Amino acid sequence: MINAAYLHIPFCEHICHYCDFNKVFLKGQPVDEYLDALNKEMILTVKQFPSKQIDTIFVGGGTPTSLNEQQLYRFCENINQNLPKSENYEFTFEANPGDLTREKLKILKDAGVNRISLGVQTFNNELLKKIGRVHQAKDVFQSVANAKEVGFENISIDLIFSLPTQTITDLKETLTEAFSLDITHYSAYSLIIEPKTVFYNLLKKGKLPTPGEDTEAVMYELMMEEMDKHGFKQYEISNFSIPGYESRHNLTYWNNDHYYGFGAGAHSYVNGVRRSNLGPLKKYIDQINNGNLPVLDEHPVSFAEQMEEEMFLGLRKTEGVSISKFTSKFGKNPFELFRKELEDLINKKWLEINDEYIFLTKEGRFLGNEVFQSFLGVV
Secondary structure (H helix, E strand, O other): OEEEEEEEEEOOOOOOEEEEEEOEEEEOOOOOHHHOOOHHHHHHHHOOOOOOOOEEEEEEEHHHOOHHHHHHHHHHHHHHHHHOOEEEEEEEEOOOOOOOHHHHHHHHHHOOOOEEEEEEEEEOHHHHHOOOOOOOOOHHHHHHHHHHOOOOOEEEEEEEEOOOOOOOOHHHHHHHHHHHHOOOOEEEEOOOOOOOOHHHHHOHHHHHHHOOHHHHHHHHHHHHHHHHOOOOOOEEEEEOOOOOOOOOHHHHOOOOOOEEOOOOOOOOEEEEEEEEEHHHHOHHEEEHOOOOOOEEEEEEEOOHHHHHHHHHHOOEOOOEEHHHHHHHHOOOOOHHHHHHHHHHHHHOOOOEEEEEEEEOHHHHHHOHHHHHOOOOOOO
């Protein structure tokens, strides 16, 4: 059953130094052609893999709000025509502070968008410049005020810690500013330096002064403590919300459920097959204009892989993996399959178990990747 859809808008007005997502500079790009192709991809896909209703839609990028008002309106119309939304749906749009005008917000609200996710990263203006962001802290406050004025109640912001030259004091100040926004959700990620980014090239030349692993761990602990203190429950390794405002779309991924992925470079998981789309815009557009789905790669997920994925994706959630749901889904108890791995991780105090769930300890959250790797290639 497919209840979720991700749509990718690859255009940006600037490229951040840490970003390795599929994106291109907006200027001179075939934006209207791309939106036409995206519409055709939705039509082709839904015809081939129908869904009765979609519970969550997430539009990411790139910068979806780099589209002009006419493009934004048309894009939202296409989504609403092609994807039948459930009664209690969640519809998220990513945006950059600074390019989120009241007019664009009104178009989104009128189209049924009910959740905004802002890429803030830090409230330190010097750090924003260093990481290649063009907005300033004041733009965040303005964008949030505009969104509330238009009627958005569900607003999330992304933060990044362990940035080059960032100190614990910087992070404390950023959190103070973040909590003053009176919003419902925060995502907080440590900086990961990916190949093909400006930061990666600087790191190779020894010109990227990062805080280091010990400081990063202190920052993560500070993040968890402050979020809890302010009433934001950690429901996943990097995500915190007021209860009831968890990202239902992202829970689709962590619950290992099926979802559509539309757009250049997008990923999907449909009927037991993981697919990735062509990334280059011209190839993506040409393939669709020839009447084909723009698939670059597809991988049928074996039964064994599904069980492993259920473990390492589910363990990202604070509640962990439900033993009864796992057994019901796969006809096997996780202890039959992963006894040695589970016992080892429990002995290390990285995992705990109660009657219903297998879940990470606080210490385990710091070592999530090591825990997740324990389940790969086991079954």
